[in-house]
Each structure stands twice: as C-alpha cells, then as structure tokens.
Amino acid sequence: MLEVKNLHARIGDKEILKGIDLVINDGETHAIMGPNGSGKSTLSAVLVGNPLYEVTEGEAYFNGKNLLEMKPEDRAHEGLFLSFQYPVEIPGVSMTNFMKAAINEKRKYQGLEPMNAAEFLKLMREKRKVVELDSKLANRSVNEGFSGGEKKRNEIFQMAMLEPKLSILDETDSGLDVDAMRIVAEGVNKLQTPETSCIVITHYDRLLEMIKPQFVHVLYKGKIVKTGGPELAVQIQEHGYDWIKEEIGEE
C-alpha cells in the first residue's frame, strides 16, 4: 500500500521530518503517536501533498506509484484520504456541491461518467448513516458553523463517500466527547476492509482501544524512534514518553 523511505521535509527553513521509514500493507492499521511538535501532522501533510511543506529527501510510493510526483488531487483520486485535524470552513459552498464535485472528479479520473443526481443523493443518504450525520448538516456550507464534533464526523462522512484505500486520521479524536468518539471509531471500523489501510495519528490510547491498530509507531523529533504492537500505546498512556527518550539516549 504505502512505502516511505528516508523522508525528509521542511516548512520554510525548519526541517521537521528527518528521515521517516514506514511500510504499510493492505488491510493494516497503524497508529502514530508522539509528543507535541514531533512531526506527526507534518508527515500526514507531506503524504497528501500540502504545498506548504517541501520534501527535501527521500521517497514515498503509494501502490507502486511515486506519490511525491503527484498533484494533491491525483493522490486523492488514487485513494489517499486525510481526515484533517482542523477541517476547513468553506462558506458559500454547500456540502452537496462539494461532494458532488469530489465524486465526479474522481470518476473522471477513472474514466467514468459523472454520477446522476438521484444516485448521488442516495449515496449521500446511505453514507450519512455511517456517522449519524444530520441531513441538515449536509445541506449547509462545508463545515460552516459545525461544532467540533460535527466537523470530525463530517470528515469521516467524506471518507465514507470517497472510499479511499488509505486513510490518515489526523487527531480525529481531539475535541470529541465519548459518544462522538464512539460514533467516529465505529464509522471508521465499518469502512475498513481487507483491502484498505489506515494511519491513526493520536495522543491517546482511547481511540486506539476502539480502532485496534496492529502497529504503533512513536515519532520523535522527525523520526520514528520506536515501533511496537498495541501494548505500546498503553505503556505511553501510563508512563508518557520519557522512558522512550531515555531508551534512545536522551535525558
């Protein structure tokens, strides 16, 4: 699915990723944890092609294709999806028009005809149920006036609509109450298939108890310094990151 080799990236003059190696196979769920400022969000931004970041070294292949050479929209068409930590409000663009444009551009990329209106609305209805998204929200402008929880659910709704191969959830649990987190996690689990994979970026193991990852990576100062199973998340929750810092020879 995804193969990242020695990835370096910076924003402005500041180098943030300092050699990331990561392999994700079909059907796997990986968690990425790490203290604030370690580069977790940067990694997700670089993978989806955010133009604010510049890749200075390394490679990334997505299903055999060179990810770093692709435009952000083409990465999406290939099946890469990012659930944003801070979903953007787009006043004046309705959710319906936004999703219609997204779906039809993907279909165009795949050489398919645009979806007809009835089919599209049916799809919207079905997928809304995945995250129990109110139909009123779907008629509003993208994220405008949504609460924090609604925004995150809306991200998973879009994921359901676009059926990506690899989804990156960037702190999708932040700002969610217990019920909302359960809805989001169940939504994500429903969308998982043996052919799809997921990267979950989080600070807490609570979400990981619900979306069970096979691998947990610790990102620190722009590098993956430790990889383990689900038990690693529990250890971090209990003991913080200091013991890992000690292990790698920091104070």
Next chain:
Amino acid sequence: MGSEQQYIDLYKQCRTMIHEHSSDVMNSVRDEAFERFASAGFPSRKVERYKYTDIQKLFAPDYGLNLNRLNIPVDPYKAFRCDVPNLSTSLYFVVNDGFYQDEKPKGHLPEGVIIGSLKAFATTAYYNQLAGKANDATTDLNTMLAQDGLYVYVPKNVKVDRAIQVINILRSDVDLMVNRRVLIVLEAGAELKMLFCDHAADDKNFLATQVIEAYVGENASLDLYCLEETHHKNVRVSNVYIDQQRDSRVNHNVITLHNGVTRNKLDLTFSGEGAECQCYGCVIADKHQHVDNNTLITHKVPHCTSNELYKYVLDDQAIGAFAGRVLVEHGAQKTSSQMTNQNLTATKEARMFTQPMLEIYADDVKCAHGSTVGQLNDAALFYMRQRGISLEEAKVLLQNAFINEVIDMMQLEPLRDRLHYLVEKRFRGELNKCKGCQLCK
C-alpha cells in the same frame, strides 16, 4: 483640459440639428447644461469622485454621433435573444440612444402606465430636475447631447407585476458615441421592476453615456437592475440619480459581467422619512477591464435605512474601484446605514481600489462600513484538492461562493438563476466576449 473642446465645438456647430431632432422639454435644459459643461470641462483625476477613472482620456477619441437621427437598420428581435429564461418580462429595446418603436404586442400593462420614447413623453416637472443639480460634467454632457431615450411612468397605486426589460443595443458600422437617457417616475404607492441589459452588437469602439433619473414617490417601490455584457472596446459612463420620498423602497443592482471601461455612479437621496434602499453590485473582470462604482447616499431626513454590498472578482490585469460615501445630514436621526465592499484579486497584477466613506452630522445613528481585499483561501483550496477536486475546479467553486453572496441578494429570481449560470461560465472561461449576444443563446 483638452478633450472637452471637441464636444464644445460640436455643440456649437450642431446646436440646431440637435434641437430639431429632439423635443422642447429636452431642449429646454440643453443650453444651460452646455454652459456648465463648457465652463467646467471634464473632471481630472484630482477630483475626488473621479480619482479612479480617467474621464478626460475616455472622452478624447473622436467618435461619430448620430445627431441627425439616421435610422440604423436593425431588427433587435433577430439580433438579440437575450432572454433571461423563465423571466416573464415586457420587452423593450433602446437602439443606441433611441427608443425602438415597433408594432410587436407588449403584453398588457396596467392602465395609465407609460413606457415609451422620452422625446415624446418627458415633462419639465421631472426631466433633468435631479441630474441638473448634480454638478457632474458627464451628466451635463449627456443632457446637452441626448436627443431621446426611455420614459417610464407608473401612476398612483399601480403595481406593474411583470418586470419591464429594456435591452440597450449598441449597433453601428463606425466608432460611435451614444447618449442614453432614462426617466422613471413612480407616483405614490406605485411598484415597478426594471431590468436594463446592455449589449454591443458590433465589434466597434463605443462610448455610451447614460443618465437615469428616478423619482420614487411616497410608499412606492422600485427595483432596478442594470446588467452590462458588452465587450472590451466599450466605454460606459453611467450616472444614476434616485430621489426617494417617504416610506419608499429601492433596490438598486448593478452587475458587470463583460465590459471594457465602466464607470457607474449612483446618487441616491432620501427626501422622505422611513424610506429604505438596498444597493448591490457584482463585478467580474479580467484582462484589462476596468470597473469603477461610485456611490453617494444622502440621508437628508430621519428614519431611513441604506444598505450597500458590492463584490468584485478581479483576474489578470483588471482594475476595480469602489468608492462609496454615505452622508448623514444634520438632523437625520435614527439613520441606519451599512456599507460593505469585498473583493477577490486572483493575480498579483489585478488591482482594487476601495474607499468606503461615512460622513455623519447627526448624533443618533447606526452606521457601519467595511471593506476587504483578499485572495482565495489557500487552506480551503488545499482542503478541496485533498478531496480530489482539481485546483481549477476548486477556484471556480470558491469564486462562485464568494460572488453568490451578492447575487443571492437580488430579488428577481429568474435573473438570479441566470446570473448564477452566466457567472459560473464566466469563471470557467467559457464566456470571453459578448458578440451579438451569443452568450444568451
């Protein structure tokens, strides 16, 4: 000074001819206008209200004028099908600057309503009463040269349900200057919706001056829509004067989709208490297009409400200007006024000048103004691209969202739908020019 001389000479030479082909009412104010024009000349850019448009330069070229009122052969019904679909309008044509007389049935107008040639119907009670006091050179020039135009009269308490659509057609085989004049009189309680669509039928240089005077009586209601879809060789200098009596309502909408150089001035005065106006402007310009909207709203009396929203989208090397002034005179208490100008510049070369002004001489009023100039939101663009929407499509969606805010304010629904459609096509680059109104087919 300079470019006015040719108009001074022209008037001196052709005074008789101009008079012969017009009417007594229109002729009665001609000489005064000439005197004012000849002594003042065109304003330079040092004059505050003309800071952003070089009038001297626009009037410098030597255009032809049809002072002899030669009939220019045209069948507007064939040349133009600028129907805004689903809009059930009563359709009229003004060819260059003359009312187009034809025998086509006009649909039923309520009794007493007059829509016709200005030359035939204008009365001294109204003609040039607002424009004559405006102290504006391009208005005086229009008064001095205009020989005909459109007259609209709605009697007391008569409501004209169906919108009146007037297509202004510029049609000529040589470079041409036209001076169009419109007089609208709404008696107390009258209601009228008017839509002016400006088109250029020929690929010639046109200079069109326009003066619209509108008297809106007590409790009367006027919706005025001015839509310009001309081409890059077109210069438009429009001056609109509106006087509102007690409890009257005005909706003034000005939309520029295609043009060369456009200058739109609106002077609106509240003469009676409790009146209200909404002014909306929508501008889409690219290449070297230039659009300057200049408004002055005068609150002379208490308890009036004015609201302005102008939005521009500028691409390439386009230049936009908005200068709005709200004057709240001494004693105009309980005035409520809101002015907003928001602009999107898509390139580094596009330029926007914005100047919202409030001048308040009363102490119990609620007035606000604001303006913004910005670019498309990069975060939103990237968010959309991450969902697979191409950069081009994302831009179109965001530009549409931006401009739709003002289009959605417009009351005439079929026009609104049509504008949504035209604007989207415009953003996609599918409309490059209005040629024989192809774009409306």
